[in-house]
Amino acid sequence: MFMSQGNKKNKIAIIGHTRGIGKAIADLYQKKKYTVVGLSSSNGYDLQCSQVEIMEQLDDCRLIVINAYVGGGQMTLLKRIYGKYLFENKKVVVITSTSGTPIGADEELDNPEYMDYCKNKKILIGYIEELQQELFNKPLSIYDVCPDVVDTDMTKGLWEDLPKLKADEVAEAVRYCFESTFNVNKIVMQKNVK
Secondary structure, eight states, X not given: OBOOOOEEEEEEEEESOSSHHHHHHHHHHHHTTEXXXXXXXXXXXXXXXXXXXXXXXXXXXXXXXXXXXXXXHHHHHHHHHHHHHTTSOOEEEEEXXXXXXXXXXXXXXXXXXXXXXXXXXHHHHHHHHHHHHHTTTSSOEEEEEEESOBOSGGGTTSSTTSOOBOHHHHHHHHHHHHHOSSOOOEEEEOOOOO
């Protein structure tokens, strides 16, 4: 488990913390003196196979980020979090993708893995919207941070003609959700064309 020293009250769990967006979020919160609990396949926490173990690590984390993507793993974990922490003051950000929206899916990319990714993200986005309505008067908060193309190892060689977000820009959107006094349901991020 990846942890930094910090105030035990300020504890954030990041599922998928070792690269790209997750690493940018971990770096941001380390600088803010949070204890960072990193849960990734690199340290034995597989989003599909280790959900019970991941849930055990979330109990004393006030902030949770579900960043890693493995099939329907984000959705399954979010359902578990909702079931267990409905009446607790926790804030959860789920990193979705504009690929899960009708306008954001790249229909020219005829790849079965990508099509499955789009389908899973679309279902996840819909589920988050449903939960947000149910959580209106509950202490648990769930936010959807929905970035367009982010410049990470996973997008190398793809969408080279599009402007790409930086991982630390997505981390700032996560921070905004956690720290805002507003009820921010969803942040859709797209880099402006220059």
